[in-house]
Amino acid sequence: MRIDLTGRTAIVTGSTGGIGLAIAKGLAACGALVVVNGRRQAAVDQAVQALSGVGAGSAVGFTGDLGTAEGCAALVAAHPSCDILINNLGIYGQKDFFETPDEEWARFFEINVMSGVRLSRAYMPGMKERDWGRVVFISSESAFNIPVEMIHYGFSKTAQVSIARGLAERMAGTGVTVNSVLPGPTLSEGLEDMLRPEQEKTGKSMEEVAAGFVMTHRPSSIIRRAASVEEVANMVVYLSSPQASATTGASVRVDGGVLSTI
Template sequence: MKIDLSGKTAIVTGSTGGIGLAIATGLARAGATVTIVGRTRARVDTALAALRETANRDDATGVVADVGTAEGCAALVAARPDADILVNNLGIYGAQEFFDIDDALWDGFWQVNVMSGVRLGRHYARGMRERGWGRIQYISSESALNIPTEMVHYGVSKAALQGLSRGLAKVLAGSGVTVNSILPGPTRTEGAVQMMADLAAERGVGAAEMETLFLAENRPSSLLRRFADPDEVAAMSVYIASPQASATTGAALRVEGGIVESIA
């Protein structure tokens, strides 16, 4: 299968590293003109340089905006009013005892993980519907279905993203615009690597052994038995952005290594 996104424009939020940068790079390799979005000029410029080198493309651009806020979403929309492909990848996570999660922290996760996708979906879906073609993706998590006790607020926000994705898909039914969510599992991003390194130091083991221990203790149902690579998640995103995926919409697509105990 050859995926050709030539002539398509794509926006990927939270794309200065990890899964977001892998998705942006994959879309660029497939021919899309990509906009990287991040909070600092330095991070955006570094990501653009990496994308241009890896994808061998010089037409990628960047927008500096904190789309975890209403003002940041407005800034992105002003800079890039239209897009054919929108990947809502921005998200935050962090372990916290449930009884210590105050209202401010709940709201912070809601604004970044959910409302960023609401605001951007609300804007870009209009143009896609008018043109009769578009792809909107929400990067959720297996934690949406397998709510972790150490990150209830995170799991709830990701579950909300799936509801948003399904609802928007129904709003856009028959329009030529598809909306889907993607559910990664533990993935070897910069943040995850650092977390494993910190845990390894605490327990006096190596980083590779810590990944194995983490999966055994926290995701024992994993069938993959390893952390995924960001490119493996990106492959699903690039496919769902493609013309070949035109009949897939309103779906929650899992790239979580079989952690979720369900055949549906």
């Protein structure tokens, strides 16, 4: 299968590292013009540089906080149209339910949920008018397997799945598809940073330490390891392609079989 996104513009939010950067690279490799985003100019510049020479595509940067209404409006003003919108921006963090204040619930909702709501609302009418578009929300297996240690995070991921399904139905009969992707434990920079003390203490490889983490915290994993960011990105790139035209309204799992359901 050869995915050709030549002439398509893709916006990937939160894409200066981790899964977002891997998605941006994958889309650029297929020929898309990719808008990468982060809050720090240096990180955005570094991401744009990382995409230079990747396949036939190209990249430009947008520096701004898309966890705010003002940041989303600034992005739309700078880039008023896109064909592919990847709502990847998200935060996570462990905190007991009884110690999580209203402000933290609101922060997770604004960043993880409302960023995608605002950008989808801005860009999807143009996609509908052109009768072609792809919107992907990067959710998590935690949307269904709610982590007791961060219920507020699980709630925000469930909300993304719900919004994606509703938007898919709103676009019924058009060439615009909307899906959510559910990664499981993924060996991104964030997980590496969290596991590095254990790696240094044991002398094991990062992959071995990550596999141990997965089996401790997600013992239902079938692959029994963390996924790579590229493995998640591959699914997103496919869902962004012309070949995925009959896949919409779906929550697509890249969770290594963590969810114990058929």
